[in-house]
Amino acid sequence: MFRLVSRLARTGCSSSTHFGAIRSLSSTATFENIIVDTRGAKANVGLIQLNRPKALNALCDPLMREVNEALDRFESDDEIAAVVITGNEKAFAAGADIKEMLPLDYKDVAAGSFLSHWDRVTRMRKPVIAAVNGFALGGGCEFAMMCDIIYAGENAHFGQPEILLGTIPGAGGTQRLIRAIGKSKAMEQILTGEKMPATEALQSGLVSKIFPVGQLVDEAVKLGEKIGELSPIAVAFAKEAVNISCEVSLKEGLRFEKKMFYGTFATNDRREGMKAFIEKRKANFTNT
Structure with missing residues (x-):
């Protein structure tokens, strides 16, 4: 360490x-x-x-x-x-x-x-x-x-x-x-x-x-x-989406947010998070 x-x-x-x-x-x-x-x-x-x-x-x-x-x-x-x-x-x-x-x-x-x-x-x-x-x-x-x-x-x-x-x-x-x-x-x-x-x-x-x-x-x-404790990918996506709101119009910000949201569906962490929710257990995020 x-x-x-x-x-x-x-x-x-x-x-x-x-x-x-x-x-x-x-x-x-x-x-x-x-x-x-x-x-x-x-x-x-x-x-x-x-x-x-x-x-x-x-x-x-x-x-x-x-x-x-x-x-x-x-x-x-x-x-x-x-x-x-x-x-x-x-x-x-x-x-x-x-x-x-x-x-x-x-x-x-x-x-x-x-x-x-x-x-x-x-x-x-x-x-x-x-x-x-x-x-x-x-x-x-x-x-x-x-x-x-x-x-x-x-x-x-x-x-x-x-x-x-x-x-x-x-x-x-x-x-x-x-x-x-x-x-x-x-x-x-x-x-x-x-x-x-x-x-x-x-x-x-x-x-x-x-x-x-x-x-x-x-x-x-x-x-x-x-x-x-959360998915590093989702955290990075969320941070980027929030930050861009200060730089673009609401319409463009919403478009960007949707793009980031869709992007999470290409990750194992999104699947694991939803699966853990349904199974009522803590998610095991792997940053993938």
Whole structure:
């Protein structure tokens, strides 16, 4: 069973990153800005913990590249059913690293497609759960919204304060927040930079559930384990169908949903699930 055993708590964002293999290979991977592990009774839930505590887990390019590498490896590991991304009790991620952005000018960000690779998490076929304690501001809020489900600790605060820095959200905040909480509330948050506490985020539909701070990650892992009991094929199809609803018309979304639904009839898991229901027993899904 794999563990990425080297856990380095670096406060700076170093671009020197060394990666090894996971689970099936004997070598280990060393990350400088994140902690990677597996959780759950079957070790089938991947855990990525952002680990720049002195910077309140500010997102920088090296950190995001490490996250992408970990996601790639979890994606290719058939034993991983879901992934949980979290920070620490004080901050999920307090935003993008301002010190990294300050020296940049227009040609740097435009020609270099700045932030273009930060959305790798949105292309995961496996479910990704954000477990948010503390601050999820700016890029941190955007990163949480890229995940499929957000669980929040009682001390969580969400916000897009970029306007206070003379700029605007650049990693999806203006697009995903309105889809999550509606135009009026999203516009208020983005134009004022105000923070939204966990209770308000729950009422607005931004998060699914709230838990005590110390229980948050365990509850997110439990959700990953629950999903892991189901057919991975059906889970991937359902996730894709839900996500496309934000990008196409209702008519096109319904057509796509039907296509995915029909697709399940080519799988053994669909047959096993229906057979188990009729026989009143637990289904034995095989991802085939």
